[in-house]
Amino acid sequence: MTxxxxxxxxxxxVEEGFNKQNLKLIDETFAKDAISHDPSQPNLxxxxxxxxxxMRVYSTAFPDAKLTIEREIAEGDYVVQYLSxxxxxxxxxxxxxxxxxxTNVTGVIISKFENGKVVETWSLWDQLSLMQQIGVVPMPETAAKQPAFAGR
Structure with a gap:
């Protein structure tokens, strides 16, 4: 494939698989032995x-979530997407x-292709920001409010 x-x-x-929850599309596009690397889900x-x-994990937690492709770069067998x-x-x-x-979170997914199928993906999302937005991790104070930075 080109x-x-x-x-x-x-x-x-992104548009049909995740946003429209067409999970059958995954069977068409992923190789039977594809590897998915995701530090937030290490045992996929x-x-x-x-x-x-x-996809199920995130669509269960955020059923109204929609992915937007912000940037996309492709070279050879690799496609890199910066998503929100x-x-x-x-x-x-x-x-x-x-x-x-x-929530409003950004992330990067790198997909490697062989013979027209996804054979490996690397996903890295801003988990800290997500945890802050849902209240699991406190938001940091701004530098102006911190005494060590006051007046500098």
Missing amino acids: TDQNKLTVRRL ARGPEGARES TKGTHTGPLGNIPATGKK
Whole structure:
């Protein structure tokens, strides 16, 4: 496949797979032994099932979430997407109960292709910002409010 075809595939995964919850698309686009790397979900299964599970986790916690492709770079067998997602935390996220808080988080997904299928992905989302937005981690004070920085 060409670089443009690979870009089209990952765009479809975002727009149809995640945003429209068309999980069957994952079976069409992921190799049976694809590897998904995600530090927030370190034990994902190989193949399409791992990708489906990853989507399920976030669509359960943020059922109204929508991904937006902010930037996209492709070279050879790789496509890199810088994404943003907005949603409301109305379902459990692991052991964190729903908070009802709105979130806006950014992340990067790198997808590697072989023979027209995704064979490996690396996902890295701003988990600290997410945890701050849902109230699990306190937001830092601004530098101006901290005594050590006052007047400088």
